[in-house]
Amino acid sequence: MLDLNDLRLFALIVENKGIGRASRTLNQAKSTISRRLAALEYQLKASLIDRDRDDFTLTQKGEEVYQLSRTILEAGLLVEATLANEQTKLNGNINLSLSSLFVPVFTHIAAELTQTHPGIRLNIAVNDDTNIQAQDGYDLYWRAHGQQLADSALKQQKLARHPLQVVASPLYVKRKGLPYSPEALVHFDMLGFEHTQRTNQLSFSSGNSFTTTVDYLPKLRSANIDLLLHNVLASVGCAVLPAYSCAPYLANGLLVDILPDWQAESLTISLLKRPLAYQTPMVTTVSGLIERSVRQHFALVAKTEQGVATLLRPVAAKLSYTAPSIRLSPHDALQFMPETNVTSGENLMNPIFKAVGAAVIGASTLLSMPAYADDTPGPVVVYTNDFEDVLRDRFKTDTGRDAEIVQMSGGELLARIAAEASNPQWDIIIFNGSNALQALDDKGQLKRMVEPRNLANLNEIGQKQLPQTKAWFPIGLAASCVLAYRKDMTETPPASFEDLANEKYAGKVGMADPAVAAPAYPCVAQLFYAMGDEKARAMFGGYFNNGLRVFRTNGPVGRALEAGDISVALLTSQVAYTLKNKGAPIEILWPDNGAPGSVRGVGIQAKTKRPEAAQTFVEWMLEPTTQKYLQDSSGADGLFEATVTGAGRRADGPPEGSIYSVAPAAFAAKQEEAIKSWFADQAVR
Structure with missing residues (x-):
């Protein structure tokens, strides 16, 4: 037994x-x-x-x-x-961790517990971390979260979903106007409720179930509701806040809902408990009070879906505006406050946003509102898988124009562009891989026959890689994969890519996933192009049979090589030379017939609403001073061969005269789905 x-x-x-x-x-x-x-x-x-x-x-x-x-x-x-009789007595300590959103609500719970069960002693921690584990030591976790919580041994009970809404003070509305849609929020000063892991996107849904995703780069983020309310009431900006926290201010006219026909993605309110074996009657009592408080304090329960309550927006009081009369409040951070006539809540939508909404605020306010046309001179939005924030400030300094930079891995970037196909949110794309740019061009998503005024700056590399459609422009070239190996762990170094299928390298070879890491696919595509489909499949099949380790991107591959978890890697030249320069015991093999190359390019979105600003950005990227700046300020990303005359090259990168072999963009784009699918099938065998 x-x-x-x-x-x-x-x-x-x-x-x-x-x-x-x-x-x-x-x-x-x-x-x-x-x-x-x-x-x-x-x-x-x-x-x-x-x-x-x-x-x-x-x-x-x-x-x-x-x-x-x-x-x-x-x-x-x-x-x-x-x-055990002592377990039935409500006497002892309860350790509770709760999100900051629930601090005001817990006041009611604490009052009831101390009066009804004086033997219970509460230990409270305010924490918005969503990576919750059983060994953290609390009896209960009460969380507001936007995304799924991390896996743990705790039992999660979803109590409700609660909406977020975009609110502003009437004075801020008078000064900045009203957004015509969620996409227009890029022109507003955003304050964000940091209820979960940081994100640069926010989804909205309308009453007809239409959804849209917009860039979300708030100037101030916090999980502290009081801090955010203080700033939005003081007209610092508009805020995306839980409806519960806005309700009293909407009711008395201190805040208005500036996107009443749209609802931001909802928070989930969850209660997490240790397994049943560790639950005492005290835990059960406090859990019940929390569940009841959610029902009482987080608006009206409209319906249930799979047992989880969906909570409506709180009812907003009806506001009656004549002319916007302003009075000064010297003792409050709310520097200005409109006089309002507040009546009872009669309608879920504040009349300020009905068809006559502009007249409600008054003629003077209407005249002060900015009008947003298709050619609105807002920041040019750049989607990129390289360089991150080094672009924004320098572009502003050099051109006087603003740019919003959205950075993510290559696979994530292309997935986002695909999801936005019917309503693109970007003006410029910078991508490390001509295959992806070619594919976007083939789908009509890039503006063709663009004529930068400084196109003559392209050097021999740039001219060779420039597509006939002039839908994108090369701004750098690097090796998508070289052979990097630990010289202290490798008795017989590999002489070619084919050698890695040898059993002496079993379990010791790593590379990035071509479906995720932008430079990894150009590496695989060039080898398929140079070797032919049959030989390339045989070679990579040999890798997998030999225990090839596939990492998400090149960064983790480099770290695994540096740590000795693997001894050989197919690695971008940028990561390989960065490791060698910092003293890692590695050697780099550059094939005699050239290393597979990856061309980084910049293109303009076909339907951009900022064509002039977008072309300015392309021309800026084709300046030697810009490419030199990117080389010097971008760490590993800066180890590229420039595509314009006068930019030079970094001495700590590949030796001068290194040969790069780049698969034709048309071939790489056409074969991408087949090659990536085959590669993925091998990886999960």
């Missing part, structure tokens, strides 16, 4: 995500725990933990045993709790 103590030990190993952490939790030697785990596996005649993975992962059988173990242990502990 199985020893239930071994099942309990296994459950603790799982909940601590490894033997090492379980050892520290139980204060037992790792060898003892490992031996007992091995004995349990022997008795069950099954492996419970996948020891071939770098991270802690259960086998399918291990997952089954864990679930059964938890059921057995919870039943046993529940019997103990029922029989």
Whole structure:
């Protein structure tokens, strides 16, 4: 018969995500725990933990045993709790971690607990972190979050979804006007409620179920509701806030909903508890009070969907405006406040936003509102998988124009562009891979026959890579993959890409995923183009048979090589030379017939509303001073061969005269789906 103590030990190993952490939790030697785990596996005649993975992962059988173990242990502990008289008394400590949004609400809960159950002692921590783990030590976690919480051994109970809305003070509306759509928020000073991991996008939905995603780069972010309300009431900007926190200010006219026909993506309100085995009557009591408070304090429950309440916007009071009369409040950060006549809430939509909304604010306000036309001179929006923030300030300094930079990995960037195909949010794209630019051109998403005034600046590299359609312009060239190897770990260095299929490199080779990392696909595409489809598939198939390790992007590949987790890598020249320059014990093999190359290019969105600013940006990228600046200020990204005369090159990069072999953009674009699909199939075999 199985020893239930071994099942309990296994459950603790799982909940601590490894033997090492379980050892520290139980204060037992790792060898003892490992031996007992091995004995349990022997008795069950099954492996419970996948020891071939770098991270802690259960086998399918291990997952089954864990679930059964938890059921057995919870039943046993529940019997103990029922029989133990002290467990039935509401007397002791409760440790609660809650999001800052709920601090005002918890005042009511604390008052009720102290009056009804004086034996309960509350230990409260205010924390908006969404990476919650059972070993953090709290009995309950009360969270507001926008995205799914990290996996843990805790039991998550979703209590409700609560809307976010965009609000501003009447004075700010008078000064800046009203946004005609969520996309127009780029012209407003945004303040953001940091309720979850930082994001640069925000989704909105309208009453007819139409959704749109817009750039979200607030000038001030905070999880502190009081701080945000203080600033939005003081007319610093408009804010994306939980409807609950805005309700009283909307009711008395201090705030107005500036996008009443749109609702930002909702928060989820969740309660997380330790497994049933660790729950006491005190925990159950506090949980019940929290659930009741959510229903009482977070607006009206409209409907339920799969057991989760969906909460309506709070009812806004009807405002009656004549002329905007302003009075000064010297003792408050609310420097100006319009006089309003407040009546009872009669309508879910404030009349200020009805068809006669402009007249409601008054003729003087209407005249002061900015009109947003298609050629609005806002910041040019640049989507890029390189350079990040080094572009913005220098572009402003050199041209006097503003730019908003949106940076992400190549795969994520292309997915975002595809999602926005019917309503593009970008003006400029900078991408490391001519195949992607060619594909965008083929789909009509790039403006063709652009004529930069300084096109003659292109050097031999630039002229060779310039497409006939002039839909994009080369701004740099680098090796998409060279062979980098640890000289202290490699007895016989590889002489070619084909060598990596040799069994002596088994499990020691790594590369980036061509479906995610922008430069990785040009590497694979060039090898397919140069070798032919059959030979290339045979070579990469040999890699996978030999235990090739595929990382998300080139950065993790370089770190794995530097740490000695792998000894050979197909790596961009930029990352490889950066590692070598910092003293890593690596050597770089540059194939005699040239390394696969990747061309970085810049193009203009076909339907841009800022064609003049977009062309200015392209011309700026074709200036030698700009390319020299990017080389000097962009770290590894700056190790590229310039495409314009006069920019020079960095001495710490590939040697002068290095040969680059770039697959024709048309070939790479046409074969992209087939090659990436085949590669992915091999990776999951």
